Structure formats: structure tokens, C-alpha cells
Amino acid sequence: xxxxxxxxxxxxxxxxxxxxxxxxxxxxxxxxxxxxxxxxxxxxxxxxxxxxxxxxxxxxxxxxxxxxxxxxxxxxxxxxxxxxxxxxxxxxxxxxxxxxxxxxxxxxxxxxxxxxxxxxxxxxxxxxxxxxxxxxxxxxxxxxxxxxxxxxxxxxxxxxxxxxxxxxxxxxxxxxxxxxxxxxxxxxxxxxxxxxxxxxxxxxxxxxxxxxxxxxxxxxxxxxxxxxxxxxxxxxxxxxxxxxxxxxxxxxxxxxxxxxxxxxxxxxxxxxxxxxxxxxxxxxxxxxxxxxxxxxxxxxxxxxxxxxxxxxxxxxxxxxxxxxxxxxxxxxxxxxxxxxxxxxxxxxxxxxxxxxxxxxxxxxxxxxxxxxxxxxxxxxxxxxxxxxxxxxxxxxxxxxxxxxxxxxxxxxxxxxxxxxxxxxxxxxxxxxxxxxxxxxxxxxxxxxxxxxxxxxxxxxxxxxxxxxxxxxxxxxxxxxxxxxxxxxxxxxxxxxxxxxxxxxxxxxxxxxxxxxxxxx
Numbered sequence: 001x002x003x004x005x006x007x008x009x010x011x012x013x014x015x016x017x018x019x020x021x022x023x024x025x026x027x028x029x030x031x032x033x034x035x036x037x038x039x040x041x042x043x044x045x046x047x048x049x050x051x052x053x054x055x056x057x058x059x060x061x062x063x064x065x066x067x068x069x070x071x072x073x074x075x076x077x078x079x080x081x082x083x084x085x086x087x088x089x090x091x092x093x094x095x096x097x098x099x100x101x102x103x104x105x106x107x108x109x110x111x112x113x114x115x116x117x118x119x120x121x122x123x124x125x126x127x128x129x130x131x132x133x134x135x136x137x138x139x140x141x142x143x144x145x146x147x148x149x150x151x152x153x154x155x156x157x158x159x160x161x162x163x164x165x166x167x168x169x170x171x172x173x174x175x176x177x178x179x180x181x182x183x184x185x186x187x188x189x190x191x192x193x194x195x196x197x198x199x200x201x202x203x204x205x206x207x208x209x210x211x212x213x214x215x216x217x218x219x220x221x222x223x224x225x226x227x228x229x230x231x232x233x234x235x236x237x238x239x240x241x242x243x244x245x246x247x248x249x250x251x252x253x254x255x256x257x258x259x260x261x262x263x264x265x266x267x268x269x270x271x272x273x274x275x276x277x278x279x280x281x282x283x284x285x286x287x288x289x290x291x292x293x294x295x296x297x298x299x300x301x302x303x304x305x306x307x308x309x310x311x312x313x314x315x316x317x318x319x320x321x322x323x324x325x326x327x328x329x330x331x332x333x334x335x336x337x338x339x340x341x342x343x344x345x346x347x348x349x350x351x352x353x354x355x356x357x358x359x360x361x362x363x364x365x366x367x368x369x370x371x372x373x374x375x376x377x378x379x380x381x382x383x384x385x386x387x388x389x390x391x392x393x394x395x396x397x398x399x400x401x402x403x404x405x406x407x408x409x410x411x412x413x414x415x416x417x418x419x420x421x422x423x424x425x426x427x428x429x430x431x432x433x434x435x436x437x438x439x440x441x442x443x444x445x446x447x448x449x450x451x452x453x454x455x456x457x458x459x460x461x462x463x464x465x466x467x468x469x470x471x472x473x474x475x476x477x478x479x480x481x482x483x484x485x486x487x488x489x490x491x492x493x494x495x496x497x498x499x500x501x502x503x504x505x506x507x508x509x510x511x512x513x514x515x516x517x518x519x520x
Contacts, residue, residue, distance in 0.1 A: 025412045028393045029447060030138075031237065031293065031324070032364040034211060036060050037105045037133025039077050040515035044462015044476035045426030046440020050371025050384035051313030053227060053303060056107045056517070059129040059217040062301035062315050062369070063229030066127040066219025072111045075517030079104035082510045083140045089488065089503040090146025090201070098141040102210075104513065107131025121223055129217040136211035138239050144488075144503045145202040151498045152199060153247050153285055154178055154191035156489040157332065162188040169354060176349045177276045178251070178283065178334050183261040190260050192251045192276065193283075195498070199249035203488050203503070211237035219301075227303040235320050236294045245285040245489065248340075253278055275346070280337040282345075287330045293362070295322030309376070313384065315369035322364070323398055328356040359398040360406070365389040379429035379436075386424075390417040390447040420445030426460070438462035438476070455483040458509075474515040482507040 038047045038057040049061025056075050058065030081100045087093065109129040116122040158179055161170040170189075173179060179189040193199070212235070219229030254277055257267040265271040297320040303313045331353045335345040371384030391414050395406040426440025444456035462476035484507075487500045 025409060025416055027291070027326075028362065028395070028409075028413055029390065029417070030239070031211070031291070031322070031362060032320075032390070032393055033447075034135035034213075037131070037135055037213065039075060039105060039517075040462060040474035040476040040513040041428075041438065041464055043478050043511070043513050044438035044440065044460050044464075044474065045382065045428055046424045046442045046458075046460050048371060048382045048384045048424035048426050048440065050301075050315055050369040050386075051303060051311040051373040052371075052380075052382055053219075053311075056109055056129065056131065057105075058219065058229070058301075059107055059109070059131040059215050059231060060133050060135075060213065060233070060299075062303060062313050062371070063129070063217040063219050063231040063299060064227040064301040064303040064313065066109060066129050066217055066229050067125060067221035067227035067303075069109050069111050069125070069127050069219075071519045072109060073517060073519050074108040075106070075515050076103065077105035077513060077515040078102070079134070079514075080512040081137055081139070084508045084510075085140070085142050086506045086508075087142070087144035087503050089144040089203075090148050090501065092144075092146040094144045096141050096143040098139055100137060100139040102134065102137075103132075105131060105133045105515075107133075124221045124224065127219050129215075129219070131215050131217075133213050133215065134210050135213050135235075136237065138207045138209040138211075140207050140507070142205045142207075142505065142507075143203065144505075145200070146501075147198050148201050148501055149196060149198050151491060151496065151501060152191050152193040152195050152249065153201070153245055153283065153489050154193040155195065155491040155496050155498075157285070158189045158191055159490075159492050159495075162492075168352075172352050173332070176332070176334055176351065177266075177273065177336065177347065178281065178349070180257065180261055180264055180266055183263065192257065192266060193247075193281065194250050194252045194256070195496075197250055199247055201248075201488065201501070202246045203243065204246075205241070205243045208240040209238040211235065211239075217299075225305050227305075229301045231299040231301075233297045233299065233320070234294070235297065235322065237292070239289070239291045241287075241289045243287045245283075247283045247285075249281060251276055251279045251281060276336060279346075280340045280342070282335045282337070284333045284335075285330075286332070287328070289326065289328045291324055291326045293322045293324035295320040295362075295364075297321070297364075309374060311371075311373040311375075311382075313369070313371035313373070315367070317367035317369070319366055319392070320364040322362045323359065324362055325359050326357070330354045330356075361396045361398050363392070363394045363396070365392055379427060381425075381427045383423070383425040386422040387419065388422065388445070388447070389419045391419060393417065416449060417447050418449045420447045428464075434466045436464040438464065442480075453483065453485050455481070457481060462513075470519045472517050472519075474513075474517075476511075476513040478509075478511040478513065480509040480511075482509075 042057040053065030053068030164170040215233040217231040265273040301315045332351045334349040368387045373382040458480035460478040
């Protein structure tokens with residue numbers, strides 16, 4: 001039996017229990033997909049930072065923008081994030097939500113004018129910025145349920161038995177009374193759970209944690225025409241995921257079992273196993289993962305002013321070279337009942353707990369940004385494009401000793417992902433010398449090949465208030481929509497002659513952002 005990898009699977013099929021890597025193709029994207037941290041001003045304009053300066057966001061956006069500062073500046077940004085998920089699975093709609101509040105950004109820029117500052121020619125300053133930015137927020141809860149009459153999660157568990165190289169899980173789950181060996185033992189095991197019958201399925205996935213970056217950046221201004229800067233970023237993240245898949249259904253009849261194994265004890269009324277025939281069951285499949293990592297990256301940025309009212313910006317961001325520690329566990333329980341109204345099971349199977357631990361290195365994509373800004377007497381328009389090389393994500397051994405073979409998963413990454421372009425556009429208008437308004441749009445390119453759905457975009461509105469000559473406050477609201485499909489569990493479709501069940505998900509995130517700052 002050949003196991004076919006299905007992407008976006010909430011069921012952690014890639015774990016293969018204790019014998020294989022805890023990381024997956026999906027994790028590579030999860031741990032790589034980040035956003036430049038931004039102040040409420042930048043977020044209100046859609047977060048286009050490549051061709052703008054003078055904002056503390058330049059530390060992580062385009063460090064050349066630090067050269068625009070003529071005073072030192074410090075600020076802190078708070079974010080209230082509301083997650084809402086609307087799902088459709090097997091014809092049934094579900095909703096779930098989770099909220100989160102925290103510090104999104106904090107930083108300071110120190111302005112150091114040069115001896116040429118008064119002459120307004122040559123190198124005019126050398127500014128230094130230090131910041132903390134939350135670049136990913138993993139907090140979310142996703143639930144969906146429906147009635148499946150084509151497959152059972154036991155198909156996926158049977159696939160894991162077939163791919164179990166050591167045999168621990170295969171030998172364990174063979175005693176679950178929910179699988180049986182084919183008459184031709186070379187074909188492996190088949191579900192005793194009835195595939196072609198209604199089964200209630202429920203999936204509950206909770207994720208927690210965030211990814212943050214502490215950065216130090218340098219920026220300089222030459223002749224008010226050319227700005228250059230560089231950033232050293234130190235990334236750290238913690239990602240927790242727990243998932244429970246519940247399935248309620250009936251086991252097969254005697255004739256259905258005999259069709260796959262004419263000698264099955266489950267089809268023999270004189271054998272103890274016969275009581276599991278045409279029985280009601282409830283299956284609980286549980287998986288958990290905790291991943292922690294840290295890494296480093298570098299960014300080079302430049303901004304050129306061909307005229308006083310135009311900016312052209314360029315950024316080059318190296319991959320983040322990360323070391324990750326990944327701990328996982330998986331176990332399955334099955335309760336059997338005489339009928340669907342019975343309160344107490346006549347038998348309970350509990351699998352062993354299958355822990356997994358692995359340390360590995362991961363390389364995230366390269367990013368290249370190009371931006372353009374146009375200034376007017378009462379405002380500005382700005383846009384940038386970011387090219388992200390998702391198919392260059394890679395895993396490697398943490399100890400560089402060749403202890404892990406990552407060729408297969410790296411090939412899957414190359415086959416599954418493609419390079420993508422993110423696009424951002426926004427503007428700012430000064431209503432008065434005290435009050436300004438902002439709006440923006442942000443489109444994230446689809447990283448998947450083969451027509452896999454992943455639509456991701458956001459719109460934003462913002463206000464800026466100059467409180468005093470030194471103090472300011474910025475507000476923004478960002479609404480993001482991500483529509484995609486997720487396999488509830490992945491099965492060997494060619495073998496079972498059935499598709500993996502898929503949920504359609506609309507994930508909406510609304511952020512309320514507040515920045516308080518002071519110039520000194």
C-alpha cells in the first residue's frame with residue numbers, strides 16, 4: 001500500500017508515530033510565513049514599507065528608512081486580534097473564534113547627525129534602531145464537523161500501519177478491534193469501521209504561540225538623495241498545536257468482512273471477535289505538537305529620491321536560518337457499544353502514547369522587495385511588491401552529522417510550493433496639521449502549485465493624531481481574509497478508491513492596533 005501525502009492535513013499523518021520526523025511540509029510554511037512588524041501608521045496604510053522612511057517600522061521594513069529620521073523616536077504598539085473561522089465540511093457549516101491581546105511592537109531609534117548635517121550635503125546622519133516585533137500570531141481555534149459516508153479515519157490509520165517501518169504502531173493498533181488484516185496479508189490492514197455508511201466526524205484544532213523578532217538596524221542619509229541601511233534580526237518562536245478528531249459510526253457486517261478476509265475471526269460467530277461485528281463505536285484520535293525555534297537573518301535596504309516627491313525603495317532579506325526543537329505525541333482510543341443508545345462501552349481500546357522528539361535546522365525563503373512612493377502637498381501614495389521564494393525552504397540535520405535524511409521532505413517542498421508575489425498599496429492624507437487619515441490593501445500571493453486554493457488578502461483603515469510637538473498616537477483596523485481547504489485526514493486515495501475528506505475554511509482576522517510614540 002502506498003501512502004499518498006495530502007497537504008494541509010490537520011491529522012498529523014506525517015508523524016508516522018515514533019519512527020519518523022515530527023516536522024512536515026505544512027510546518028515549513030507555518031514557520032516561514034511572517035509579516036513585517038509595523039506601527040499602526042504603517043498597518044493603516046496596508047503595511048507597504050519598502051519605499052517609506054521616518055517610521056520606526058523601518059527597522060524591520062526597509063532599514064534605509066532610518067536615514068529619514070531627524071530626531072530620535074520611541075514607540076510601543078498594542079494589538080487586539082480577533083479570529084473567526086467559518087467552515088464547511090461534508091455539507092455542514094460550523095463557526096469558531098479565538099481572541100488575543102498583546103504587544104505587537106516596541107522600539108527606539110537614535111538619531112546621530114554627522115558633522116555635515118548643517119551643510120546639508122554628504123553623509124548627514126548615522127541612525128540606529130532597536131525593536132521587538134511580533135511577526136506571526138499562531139493563536140487560533142478551528143472546529144468543523146459533518147457526516148461522512150465515503151471514508152473513515154481508520155483508512156488513514158491503516159495507512160500508517162502499512163508505512164510503519166519498525167512495527168510498534170502496527171502491532172499495537174492491530175489489537176484495536178477496529179482493523180483487520182486482508183486475506184492477502186501483503187495488502188496490510190483494512191478498517192472494520194464501515195466506510196459506506198453515515199459517520200459523524202468532528203475535528204477540533206487549537207494552536208497557540210507566536211513568532212517574534214528582535215532587531216538592530218543601522219541607516220544613513222547621503223545628500224538627502226540616497227539612503228542605505230541594514231538590519232540584523234534574531235527570531236524566536238513557540239508553536240503549540242493540539243488536535244482531537246472524533247468519529248462515531250458502526251462496524252461492518254459479517255458479509256462485508258468476509259469480502260476482504262474470508263478467514264476473519266471477526267466473521268466467525270464462535271470466536272470472541274464476533275461481538276465487534278455490527279457494533280457502535282466512538283473513536284478519539286489525538287495529536288499534539290510543541291515546536292520551539294530560534295534563528296538569525298539579515299536585511300539590506302536602499303531608498304533613492306530621483307526628485308523630492310518620489311521615493312524608490314529596494315530590500316533584500318536573507319532566509320532565517322533556524323534551529324528547531326520539535327516534540328510531538330499521538331494516541332488513539334476506541335470505545336465499542338452494543339448499540340448507539342448504550343451509555344457504557346462493552347470494550348475500550350487505548351493505544352500506546354507515541355512521543356516523538358527531533359532537533360533540526362530549517363531555512364526559510366529569500367525575500368526581495370521593490371517599492372515606489374509619491375508625495376503630494378497633503379499626503380502620499382505608496383506601493384510595494386515582495387517576491388518570496390517559498391520553494392527554497394529546506395530542512396537539514398541540526399548537528400550536521402547526517403543523522404537525519406531530509407531529502408524526501410525537501411523534495412516534497414519543491415514539488416508543492418512555488419515562488420509568490422505579495423502586493424501592498426496604501427495612502428495617507430493630512431486633514432489638518434494634527435489629524436491624518438490612512439487606508440491600504442495587502443494581497444498575499446498563493447505559495448502552492450497545482451491549483452491548490454489559498455486566497456489571502458487584507459484591507460485597513462487608520463488615523464494619526466499629533467498630540468504635541470513630541471507625542472503622537474496612531475490607530476488602525478486591519479481585516480484579513482484567508483480562504484483555503486484542509487484535509488481532515490489524508491488517505492491513500494488510489495488504494496481506497498475514495499478521496500480524502502476536505503473542509504473549506506474562511507479564516508477572518510480583525511486587528512485593532514494602537515501605537516503611542518514620542519520624539520526626543
